[in-house]
Amino acid sequence: MAAPSNPAQRISGVPHVAALINGLEKLPGKANLLWYLILGGLFLDAYSNAALSAGLSPMVKELGLSATQVGLLTATAPAIAILFNPIGGWLAARIGRVKPLLLAKAIAVAGALLTAYADTFATVWSGRALVGIAYGIDFAVAMAMLAEYTPTKLKGRLNLWQCVWYVATTGNLALTLVFFELGVGTDIWRWSVGSAAVFAGALLVLQLLFLVESPAWLASQGRLAEAAKCLHRIYGFNVEAGERAHEQAEQPSIGFRHTGVLFRKPYLPRTVLSTMISLTQSMQYFAIGWYLPVISLAIFGEQFEKATVGSMVFNAAGIIGGAVSAYVGRRMGLRLSSAVGYAMAFVLLLTLGLGFGSLPAVLAFAVPFLFIFFHSAGPGANGKSIAALSYRSDIRTLGTGITGMLGNFGSVIGLYIFPQIKESLGLGPTIALLSAVPLLGLVTCLIIKWDPTRSGIDPDEEDIDFQAPALAGR
Template sequence: MAQPPSVRGVADIVALIDGLRTVAGRARLSWYLAFGGLFLDAYANAALSAGLGPMTDQMKLSSTQISVLTATAPFLAIIFNPVGGWLASRIGRVPPLLIAKVFAVAGAVLAAFSGDFTTVWLGRVLVGVAYGVDFAVAMALLAEYTPKASSGRLNLWQAVWYIATTGNLALALGFYNLDVGQDIWRWSLGSAGVIAAVLLVLQWLFLVESPAWLASKGRLPEAVRNLRRMYGIEAVAAEPEAARDGAGAARPAVGFRDAGVLFKGAYLPRTVLSSVISLGQGMQYFAVGWYLPVISLAIFGESFEKATIGSMVFNAVGIAGGLASALFGRKLGLRLSSAYGFGGVFVALVVMGLTFGKAPLVVAFCLPVLFILCHSAGPGANGKSIAALSYTSDVRALGTGVTGMVGSFGSVIGLYVFPQIKESLGLGNTFLVLSVVPLLGMLTCLAVKWDPIQATASPDEAAADGTGSAAPAGTPGTPGSAPFPAAPGSGTAAPLGTGGGKP
């Protein structure tokens, strides 16, 4: 009878999971529950959008108050994305997700039953905290749950986002037909609280802590036990071997003071790539989002029902693109699929800018459709996925948190800066100015060669077996030595692409 494999550290855990072809068994349930948090994040954001008009009329909100409500969640995500990553590095992946659901429930209840602007805003503050923490941690957890052969499935979060948005719009339409009047926004925001409460219970009951994170903390017996619970993999915890350059030893906790590791050595191009993709997609999506309602109203009419149905049509295109992103990511890699997506968005924006107000209605409709399709099939999904797959377990949550923070900056810029440009230059010229964003994104994707989908080994495995550098010397790792091994036969860290990934 064959001896069960021994586990001495993170690399062994990753190798055993990567030996699987797909996510199955208990792991599949945990995978869907982690994705459920991303669904909630999108749904909670859409809940405000769907009910903002009736809320504005009922509460007599000023334009400044509307802007504050709209930007509260993305602004707080700038702060709480890295906070979520720090928590996940310190206390594990699952506890921050549960904390985020508690904040989401409290925020939804507070907003839904509020009687004034300040109370609604405080509710959105709690929702923004939940959004910032949940997104950073969920992507890190999903990356550690998923075998390398199925890593392209992480891009499905983009389809989940659009499905959640469409679901909230459909629910808002249902509430509208029930004649709830201007209180429709209360039902919309309150329904997000119901989803958060259900997810809180399910995640508390069924989510399993990441075996890779446990191994990174030296908790090998627990890591092996969770491997068995999730995947049915029988393994035994062995004594860590010092000769493996700390691969099995507990690594020091990574905090904010260690964030500089993301901008050194082999991590630098990965951080630049994921950050540029995340920033660019946030700027272009939230800026052009101002134009989509105009198209929707022009095509489908100005009633609440017709405008809502129009928005659902555009979101359906996003669902299709989000589903396609998993295929494109697997076939082309995340880097090239982002480059092609940025290229398509660039073309769409230039043509929209040159033909705005002149093109036939069908063309005016098809151009935003092209924009959403290219966005959701490429950079819209890849900014967060590439960050989750590019770092070793001990800094993965911090990396996804920092990338998420950069993406939230893009959202805020898109929501505020480009409306100002629109005010002074007009909508057509604004599209031309905005086209610089996807152009720079495309050029960055072509210049940086890292792609985790096409890498020959995961960052954790490369760090352990010496086939590629994962971090520069002097960063968190085994005391007194470089935390991850250098390339064989050299005294320095291996350059990017020498074994860790294809050039």
């Protein structure tokens, strides 16, 4: 639905910008292109994180790494992302959405190249640290910007990031298989990581040329003339700057000192829900995802090609589930679809854990396949999406950054604690024990009723009828 050509509509603040965008039935061509260009950054994040895993064994042999060094390498990117999630959100709240996204791509290029040409552990670690910085910044900002670009009726499509994540992981596995067939030998990990630099460079150029700043963020800063221009460039609206709304006349600069607003009404339940979903979904994924190569080797054989194809088959469940999550999220709501996903994950983890080693071959394949499907169709996608949709534009990236940081602790817990439990109890009992994690997620979804796709109003439009506590000096 295009805006009328005459007369020009006048915008006076974020609520008016949000109302214009939310009135759309679908995204026009230019907006759709930009939407997927931002989503491409999340593809890169997943691809960069997966780039080292397929060639990890050859790298260990070539560089002579110890088990401790391998553990540090695998944990580095997600651990550093914990710190840079809120930093990315803070940057986007202060200087806009586009500049941090471009910065993240430049850092990703540097990190991939540094890793690909490394000949020591220290250099590889430094490269992976840069990848973690890029990932932390990009994810917090990209999800917020996608939310600000998207009309209310299409909010469920934010869940497509989960599908893109598995597509990227599968794509990296496929490309690694190609490199293997070309006979690159132990350098296969360098080719895998180096390909991430190519993707990052291409995306950097495309985003530099085409991205348009978020009109909602510009309006939140009182830059109404620029917001009007961006609305025209993205959606084709015929708008111009009006007089600023009184409540926005003294808009403070958002910083870490304003984090407390996320933990006060009306945002407290939203913050708790998105954080708990992010935390528990990442923990439960490690119960299966971390051991997919082991499961794949047991089912498909120990040859590199068969094991890689097997991992791709399991990732296909994530692609399907991630694609379905956009539809399910729209039909059921993000909270309810998370609850269903958690319930199925609980049953499947308990089944796999109690029957590990004795399940028939068909079930040994079907259970982890179904787990990945229900995980990606439900809570795997929803934690990030709920956070991006739950806050006003002026604090949205701060919210996605802080909740992303808290949620990413699940990855670190998975990388360090789960292997220790496995060492003590064995893989089967560990998986059965970890069924408590989706159960905790399920209980959270049943207790907290907030759902941004069912609230009936965009958080940016809440200011029309509701004045949140002042941010300055709180």
